[in-house]
Amino acid sequence: MQHTSTVAPSAPPPAPDSRTFARAFADVRDAWRNRELWGHLGWQDIKQRYRRSLIGPLWITISMGTTALALGLLYSQLFNQQLPTFLPYVTAGFVIWNFILGVVSEGTDVFIANEGLIKHLPAPMTVHVLRMVWRQVLFFVHNLAVYVVVVAIFFPxxxxxxxxEGENVVQPGIGWDILLAIPAFALIVVNAVWVALLFGIISTRFRDIPPVIHSFINLIFFMTPIVWHTGVLNKVTNGEGSWRVLIAELNPIYHYVEIVRAPLLGHQQSWHHWVVVGALTLVGWALALVALRNYRARVSYWV
Structure with a gap:
């Protein structure tokens, strides 16, 4: 009798672990290489939003200009400020804030809103984040026209x-330092990517996060020196409220706004704002890469 031996089939090779920092870095790198894709999609988002509008994206500029003018006129009277210097201050701050607001608000929904593309388009997860950030950059450029008009009016x-009013610091005025606004805004854009990555992943898993953020965003606006400045804190307390400046200094949004607003208005550069933003950039990207490393493969199942 002939005996035949059966050999058990060999086990399939283990699947490569997707939870590595190499995969996380590769996702960001590949997304940047696909900039033609997310650049086109971001531009199409704006065209689609104003498809049947007569003046198109100019509605963004009109809305921003109306809001900045109303807030500038109101708070200049409340705080007894000089309109030629206070209105540009409010306008610049509001333009920067609007970009930050758009990134945070849409960043929490960035993966949820792109459910269809995530399930059917084999692309890096970061592509959807870059698409949203690029769209907000285009909005910022439109809103910047309001700043240019206001500065032109009060240029002298x-x-x-x-x-x-309320400060003892003499600001030098607008000069060549205005060019520092370019790297400052680029740094904010770099931060916008990690904010959308981190909060987008968390919000996709825990759907209560977006409503919570949207509930507190208006409170953060009034706690940030946008329609008021830190000199007001000393003025309303007769110079005895210097400790109240911590209300602004402990607010990270204030530092992001200030690194761009200061050169736009010809204010003295306080380099501690750059230090704070630089530290937040490193910490934020570290957290975003950890989230991308651990949960990148699960986002498509959560949406």
């Missing part, structure tokens, strides 16, 4: 040394 008052 902003190009010579001036003092904001």
């Amino acid at each position: 008052a902003l190009t010579k040394p001036y003092t904001m």
Whole structure:
């Protein structure tokens, strides 16, 4: 009798572990290489939003200009501020804030809103984040036109040394330092990517996060020196409220706004704002990469 021996089939090779930092870095790198894709999609988002509008994206500029003018006129009277210097201050701050607001608000829903593409388009997860950030950059460029108009109107008052009401610091006025706004805004854009990555992943898993953020975002606006400045804190307390400046200093949004607003208005550069933003950039990207490393493969199942 002939005996035949059966050999058990060999086990399939183990699947490569997707929870590695190499995969996380590769996702970001591949998304950047696909910039033609997310650049086109971001531009199409704006065209689609204003498809049947007569003046299209100019509605963004009109809305921003109306809001900045109303807030500037109101708070200049409440805080007894000089309009030629205070209105540009409010306008610049509001333009920067609107970009941050858009990134945070849409960043929490970035993966949820792109459910169809995530399930049917084999692309890196970061592509959807870059698409959203690029769209917000385009909005920022449109809103920047309001700042240009306001500065042109009050240009004589902003190009010579001036003092904001309630402050003892003499601001040098707009000069060549205005070019520092370009790297400052680029740094904010870099931060916008990690904010959308981190909060987008968390919000996809825990759907209560977006409503919570949207509930507190208006409170954060009024706690950030946008329609008021830190000199007001000392003025309303007769110079005895210097400790109240911590209300602004402990607010990270204030530092992001200030690194761009200061050169746009010809204010003295406080380099501690750059240090704070730089530290937040490193910590934020570290957290975002950890989230991308651990949960990148699960996002498609959560949406």
